[in-house]
Amino acid sequence: MxxxxxxxxxxxxxxxxxxxxxVVISSRIRLARNISLESFPHWANEKQLKIISDKIxxxxxxxxxxxxxxxxxxxxxxxxxxxxxxxRHLMSHEHALNPVSKALIVDPQEIFSIMVNEEDHLRIQVMxxxxxxxxAYKIIDNIDNAFAKKLNFAFSKSWGYLTACPTNxxxxxxxxxxxxxxxxxxxxxINKVLQAISKLGFTARGLYGEGTQATxxxxxxxNQYSLGRNEQEIIDNINGVIxxxxxxxxxxxxxxxxxxxxxxxxxxxxxxxxLKNAYLISSQETIEHLSVVRLGIDLGIIKEVNKKAIxxxxxxxxxxxxxxxxxxxLTHEERxxxxxxxxxxxxxxxxx
Amino acid sequence: MLxxxxxxxxxxxxxxxxxxxxxxxxxxxxxxxxxxxxxxxxQFGLSDLLAGLVDFGKNIExxxxxxxxxxxxxxxxxxxKKIGRLGCSECYATFSKYLEFLLKSIHGANQHVGKIPGCxxxxxxxxxAKTQVLEAEDRLxxxxxxxxxxxxxxxxxxxxxxxxxxKELETKEKQKKEK
Numbered sequence: 001m002x003x004x005x006x007x008x009x010x011x012x013x014x015x016x017x018x019x020x021x022x023v024v025i026s027s028r029i030r031l032a033r034n035i036s037l038e039s040f041p042h043w044a045n046e047k048q049l050k051i052i053s054d055k056i057x058x059x060x061x062x063x064x065x066x067x068x069x070x071x072x073x074x075x076x077x078x079x080x081x082x083x084x085x086x087x088r089h090l091m092s093h094e095h096a097l098n099p100v101s102k103a104l105i106v107d108p109q110e111i112f113s114i115m116v117n118e119e120d121h122l123r124i125q126v127m128x129x130x131x132x133x134x135x136a137y138k139i140i141d142n143i144d145n146a147f148a149k150k151l152n153f154a155f156s157k158s159w160g161y162l163t164a165c166p167t168n169x170x171x172x173x174x175x176x177x178x179x180x181x182x183x184x185x186x187x188x189x190i191n192k193v194l195q196a197i198s199k200l201g202f203t204a205r206g207l208y209g210e211g212t213q214a215t216x217x218x219x220x221x222x223n224q225y226s227l228g229r230n231e232q233e234i235i236d237n238i239n240g241v242i243x244x245x246x247x248x249x250x251x252x253x254x255x256x257x258x259x260x261x262x263x264x265x266x267x268x269x270x271x272x273x274x275l276k277n278a279y280l281i282s283s284q285e286t287i288e289h290l291s292v293v294r295l296g297i298d299l300g301i302i303k304e305v306n307k308k309a310i311x312x313x314x315x316x317x318x319x320x321x322x323x324x325x326x327x328x329x330l331t332h333e334e335r336x337x338x339x340x341x342x343x344x345x346x347x348x349x350x351x352x
Numbered sequence: 353m354l355x356x357x358x359x360x361x362x363x364x365x366x367x368x369x370x371x372x373x374x375x376x377x378x379x380x381x382x383x384x385x386x387x388x389x390x391x392x393x394x395q396f397g398l399s400d401l402l403a404g405l406v407d408f409g410k411n412i413e414x415x416x417x418x419x420x421x422x423x424x425x426x427x428x429x430x431x432x433k434k435i436g437r438l439g440c441s442e443c444y445a446t447f448s449k450y451l452e453f454l455l456k457s458i459h460g461a462n463q464h465v466g467k468i469p470g471c472x473x474x475x476x477x478x479x480x481a482k483t484q485v486l487e488a489e490d491r492l493x494x495x496x497x498x499x500x501x502x503x504x505x506x507x508x509x510x511x512x513x514x515x516x517x518x519k520e521l522e523t524k525e526k527q528k529k530e531k
Contacts, residue, residue, distance in 0.1 A: 039439055040439060040440055042435070042437055043425055043427060043439040144467075148470055154441030156464070158462070158464060159444060159455065159464050164438060165436065165438075166451065166458055167458055169444075170464050170466060225458075225459045227455055228461020228463060228465060229461070229465065230465050230466040
């Protein structure tokens with residue numbers, strides 16, 4: 001299994017299956033873990049980082065769950081490869097910076113990935129399609145338990161798992177759910193919802209996590225607190241909030257379809273028109289239009305397009321994916337052109 | 353009124369800042385306000401926020417504590433304050449006095465109740481009701497602390513809000529107990 005084989009395999013998080021998949025794209029849980037007494041990555045020197053990375057990889061290689069996994073040292077990857085992994089949500093931007101003794105362990109099915117020496121020694125993440133934190137937790141709990149048998153995790157009775165940043169101390173757990181809230185955005189209700197969420201101790205972020213903008217009406221909602229609540233309580237709390245956001249989004253979609261039918265249809269068919277007819281298009285613009293078309297499919301307004309084709313495009317139109325497909329470096333302009341071509345083809349437009 | 357920054361457009365955004373009783377007012381047009389807020393967002397990262405929170409506990413801090421050093425990884429308290437991150441698991445013991453306060457401000461709690469490595473999963477605690485009462489008491493203490501701070505800083509609007517929340521919480525707890 002090589003990185004390239006992932007190219008046309010649909011990422012777990014964009015499969016479009018699982019509970020409430022019209023509104024919820026995916027559910028993700030991550031655990032922050034550290035090895036007792038070893039310096040945290042930002043404070044460790046190169047030699048220490050190497051020891052930590054070797055220790056973790058050695059432990060992982062002896063665990064059955066990882067027998068088919070890819071073990072990647074970030075130093076061996078070029079920029080396109082690193083960007084490719086970020087675009088597939090298998091690692092963070094931060095992990096790609098300063099790659100010394102950083103590693104990534106990836107499941108070929110892309111359900112789990114483990115960043116070694118990111119902010120913490122281990123950042124384990126598990127992703128599931130749709131609204132399904134419970135199954136994601138089951139998987140990650142097993143991985144965590146398997147590691148705990150081989151590594152001595154930094155832990156204190158009063159403060160739980162000890163992490164580099166005190167915002168993650170305690171369970172070291174962050175649960176997040178990625179939502180497609182195009183109805184609420186169109187009705188300009190989204191800020192109200194996001195404000196309410198932040199008052200309840202949750203944060204909303206864009207498509208690529210911390211510090212990113214909400215493109216394509218995608219929002220990641222996650223818990224802010226990790227200490228003073230157990231794992232099950234954190235999951236229950238997120239589920240409760242997400243359930244309400246889903247209801248709000250569904251109400252917004254119904255209102256749009258009833259009271260703003262013409263405006264809605266106009267937006268949807270225009271976006272569809274742009275995607276089918278553009279010859280140069282940026283990834284930002286593509287994502288915005290794909291988002292509207294996805295809503296059109298969910299509402300039954302566009303019937304001639306397969307939703308999976310749209311969901312796949314969200315991934316494939318990104319810079320590193322385009323370059324992997326073409327198997328060469330592309331300039332900015334070439335990318336915009338190839339992107340437009342790929343989108344037209346996927347939507348069945350054939351022109352001489 | 354014209355904008356304080358560009359002095360060209362009508363000021364439509366009015367900022368009032370009260371720091372230690374000092375009142376500063378800023379009147380901005382929409383464009384300058386937008387620019388200023390994006391500047392503020394850029395400058396104000398998570399590490400600043402954390403460093404700010406650490407600072408918050410300065411009333412309990414003594415000068416020599418800045419030199420306090422983790423025996424395992426050699427990170428000093430001064431460095432921790434600067435970068436907002438710990439150096440290793442031992443740092444938690446070394447700086448426990450400050451972390452106690454910091455963790456509570458971040459998470460609203462400072463006792464881990466979740467998973468323990470190598471232990472079977474936690475059954476849902478029977479003592480949940482009890483912890484809820486405790487939580488309410490903690491929350492009351494916290495609000496009262498904030499109230500006295502607000503009064504000291506003459507932030508009366510904030511103080512009024514806090515007073516109302518305290519009253520509300522107290523009546524709720526009373527009703528619960530009477531039941």
